[in-house]
Amino acid sequence: MxxxxxxxxxxxxxxxxxxxxxxxxxxxxxxxxxxxxxxxxxxxxxxxxxxxxxxxxxxxxxxxxxxxxxxxxxxxxxxxxxxxxxxxxxxxxxxxxQLVGIEEPSFIHDSSYMGQDGYRAAYSYIGKNCILGDHVKIHSHVSLGVGVRIGDHSIIHAGAKIYEGTVIGKHCEIHSGAVIGSDGFGYAPQEDGTYKTIPQLGNVIIEDHVSIGANSTIDRATMGSTIIKKGAKIDNQVQIAHNVVIGENTVIAAQAGISGSTEIGKNCVIAGKAGIVGHLKIADNTTIGANTGISKNITKPGQTLLGYMGYDIKEFLKSYALFKKLPELQDKLRELEKKP
The missing domain is CATH 3.40.1390.10 (MurE/MurF, N-terminal domain)
Structure with missing residues (x-):
């Protein structure tokens, strides 16, 4: 061109x-x-x-x-x-x-519907009762389970797997290898030391203008929905567990993990390898630094958190300044101990 x-x-x-x-x-x-x-x-x-x-x-x-x-x-x-x-x-x-039409071999169930000017690549699979909007692009080796809904202008890249009941909004992009709607990690411990699987009966809802990176996983809810809200951007290799809610325009970098039933506010930034435990609430506009661990609710909006236990950035930097001086302080302490 x-x-x-x-x-x-x-x-x-x-x-x-x-x-x-x-x-x-x-x-x-x-x-x-x-x-x-x-x-x-x-x-x-x-x-x-x-x-x-x-x-x-x-x-x-x-x-x-x-x-x-x-x-x-x-x-x-x-x-x-x-x-x-x-x-x-x-x-x-x-x-x-330029990607319009149907390549063969590909499969779409008779009960499913695809809108105008869509694209289905060879070796793609669309199961029962799926509804795809206009201008939707389904690339090769994509699998859509029963009852999947995909809005206009969304793109599902090669090898992504979308489990049954998943709802994807308009102008979304799901990259290669992503798995949307797999079972949440739910097991009940038994008296004999074994674990009983808890059925995961909910789904995943992805709102408009969301991007999901390659090889990321978003688990279906136990009941209700795991929700990724409008405008969220999720990097490669991110794990989002069952019943999590990701707020509008929140961005999550690679290898971050968010445990079940945690609610992330809007306009948050979660850096690479950050980890957040379950059943927490993270306030709007929170920034969580790389490798940071969050184990308690963050109620004050606009904070930047660093360190294993998620300290406020100012407290973290003060503590780190003292930490760097520990060898020097240890030497001084030994000198003092030697004095009579």
């Missing part, structure tokens, strides 16, 4: 400085740009590459002032990073729109 620089500027609402008729067919990094490519400059540590790049166009912010001559054409937008992101979105949408 080729577009002129002027056409791209119109998409971004930007202004062209240079040859607007040159054709663009590729997205480039500014340090690797070649003719026919478009790059962007938002971090000024990359500014020196602007004067060397062979990219045909570079997206810059409105207030950017170059201090050397350059050969490329500029597209000035309000914010260069946001502008380039918009361009990536447009490019991705064009690629997605």
């Amino acid at each position: 080729e577009f002129t620089i002027i056409q791209i500027a119109e998409i971004l609402g930007g202004k062209v400085e240079g040859d607007g008729q040159e054709k663009i067919s590729r997205l480039d990094k500014i340090q690797e740009g070649e003719k026919g490519g478009i790059a962007f400059l938002s971090n000024m540590k990359y500014e020196p590459f602007l004067y060397k790049t062979k990219a045909s166009a570079v997206i810059v912010s409105e207030d950017f002032e170059p201090n050397k001559p350059f050969e490329t054409t500029l597209i000035r937008v309000k914010n260069a990073y946001t502008g380039f992101t918009r361009l990536l979105e447009a490019y991705a949408e064009l690629n997605k729109s």
Whole structure:
């Protein structure tokens, strides 16, 4: 696909400085740009590459002032990073729109329905009583269980498994290897030391504009629903247990784990390898640092928590400053013990 620089500027609402008729067919990094490519400059540590790049166009912010001559054409937008992101979105949408139709062999049960302009890849499976909206993309080796619902413009990537009863909203993206709706970890200990399986009869509800990363798992509820609310973004290899609620626009990084029946507020940030025990409530706008453990309710909104026991960041940094001094304090203590 080729577009002129002027056409791209119109998409971004930007202004062209240079040859607007040159054709663009590729997205480039500014340090690797070649003719026919478009790059962007938002971090000024990359500014020196602007004067060397062979990219045909570079997206810059409105207030950017170059201090050397350059050969490329500029597209000035309000914010260069946001502008380039918009361009990536447009490019991705064009690629997605080309995937329409049915590849064989694939299977859809007679009782299921798929809307207009959808895509079913070869070796995909759609079970009984499923309802898929318009422009839904189902890639190869995807399996949809009985009664799955998927909203318009959602994408299920190769190898994802969606268990029965799962509800997925509009404009969602489920990446490869994700498992949505598997049984929650529910076992009742018995007197003889064995465990009795507790049936998991609920489902998973994923609201609109949610992204689920590769190889992440979201367990179905014991009763009721495990809920991922609108706009949440979940990274790869995240575990979300049964009856958890993830608030709107909360982001969760790789290898984090959230135990059963915990409720996470909206606009929270949970960093990689963080762990949260079950049956807790985490207030809105909470940030939980990497490797942090949370074992109690967080009731005050807007806190940043670090450390194994989830200390407030200010208390954690004070404690860490003392911790670093422990060898020195130990030496002083030994000197004092030697004195008569």
